[in-house]
Amino acid sequence: MSEAKSKEVLAQERLDARAAKDFAKADQLRDQIATLGFEVIDVAGGFEFRAKDRYPRYASTRDIRAIKVDGDIAITIIVDGFIADAVETVRTIKAHCNTPVIALVVGEPAELVDEIDLQFQLIAITENFGWGENTNALLKNLATKYMVVMDPSTRFLGDAMTPVIAELNKAEFSAVGWHGGLVNTEDEWRSVDDKGPGEVDVLFSYFLAFNCADATNAGGFNNRAIYYRNADMEFSLRLRQSNGRLLQMDLPLEQARHHGYYDTEENFREVQSKKNYDRILERFRGKSAILSPRR
Numbered sequence: 001m002s003e004a005k006s007k008e009v010l011a012q013e014r015l016d017a018r019a020a021k022d023f024a025k026a027d028q029l030r031d032q033i034a035t036l037g038f039e040v041i042d043v044a045g046g047f048e049f050r051a052k053d054r055y056p057r058y059a060s061t062r063d064i065r066a067i068k069v070d071g072d073i074a075i076t077i078i079v080d081g082f083i084a085d086a087v088e089t090v091r092t093i094k095a096h097c098n099t100p101v102i103a104l105v106v107g108e109p110a111e112l113v114d115e116i117d118l119q120f121q122l123i124a125i126t127e128n129f130g131w132g133e134n135t136n137a138l139l140k141n142l143a144t145k146y147m148v149v150m151d152p153s154t155r156f157l158g159d160a161m162t163p164v165i166a167e168l169n170k171a172e173f174s175a176v177g178w179h180g181g182l183v184n185t186e187d188e189w190r191s192v193d194d195k196g197p198g199e200v201d202v203l204f205s206y207f208l209a210f211n212c213a214d215a216t217n218a219g220g221f222n223n224r225a226i227y228y229r230n231a232d233m234e235f236s237l238r239l240r241q242s243n244g245r246l247l248q249m250d251l252p253l254e255q256a257r258h259h260g261y262y263d264t265e266e267n268f269r270e271v272q273s274k275k276n277y278d279r280i281l282e283r284f285r286g287k288s289a290i291l292s293p294r295r
Contacts, residue, residue: 007033011040011047028118035116054116055109060127061137067123069100073146073165073209076138078131078228080106082259085152090115092156096252099161102142104134132225139212139220148209149232153259154178158252164209167247174218174244175210175236177203178251182294189285192233199292200248202236207253210239218242222279227272228260234280240290 014029033040038049058064067074075093079086086103090112093101103112103122112122128134135149146168160178167176180203181192192202205228218238225231236246261269284290 007036007038007040007049010036011049014040015042015047032118035118054113055122055124057124057126060125060129061104061134062129064123064125064137064141066143067102067121067138067141069102069121069142069144071100072144073148073161073168074100074102074142074144075148075150075161076135076142077101077103077150077152078106078134078138079103079109079112079152080128080260082152082263083110083112085256085259087112087115088256089150089152089155090120094119096156096159097161099148102138104138106134130223130226131228132221132223132231136220136223139215142212145212146209147212147215148207149205150207151205151228151258151260153256154206155254155256156252157254160207160251160253163249163251167249168209168211171211172245173199173247174214174239174242175203175208176247176249177205177209178207178249178253179204180236180246180248183291185288185291189281195248195295197248197250198295200236200246201240201291202233203246203248205232206255207251208232211244214239214242214244218244222276224279225272225276227264227269227276229269229273230276230280234276234283237280237284237290240292241284241287246292 010029010033014026017026017029030040037051037054039052041048041050077086090101098119101120105122105124106128109122109124139147164176180200181194183189183201184191184193221231221235
């Protein structure tokens, strides 16, 4: 079936739904037509179409407006290059859950546009103020109860969302994630030891889910974090300082090549990582009371 016929069929179904006063279905069909790049307009005797952008583009994250999603949780991915990686990740998410997915893309989204549908939407920005501001912009403009931040190199092997949502709904932990660990106090907080599933001090943004209210109360992510590395650790310790608890879980996920680390210019990577970690040491080192029980 051609795209033109597809949108016409959807528009007729929408008219039928409106006639049957099934307005929820009509709205869903309208949104489905929008993913094809058209706005449906009601006219006497039927409908017509008006071309529209399939995704919003902003100068920077500071211009982003409210992001519409249904449900209590959304998955977010920050995409700065390596578009093919993001495409593969989005496809694995769709294969294993129906959770809404939002990609914040720095620059041109290229073939990622082809993944837009009722589950997946993207936002493009021209100016990049860095990982911390990008993540905070998503946190600020999503009205969901929970939010997942994940890396474009992390892939779903199964349903990771059902156990995550179940754990967050217990309200015992402010954040849950796939990889994390305990701060090593014996080397003056300069490393983190992975102790496996259980309560932890820090979680990493390969896959990190959290309560949005708790994250906001803790101050969110540091806007000075240009690069992701160690910025998620600082966020974790902010949560713990605000009396939030963090849980590391076994989840059906895998790590593909982490381009954001291995294929980033080495000097930039090391300088920005160190800046992020220096802030952690300055603010938190020695404050053992905020750490989780040792194990």
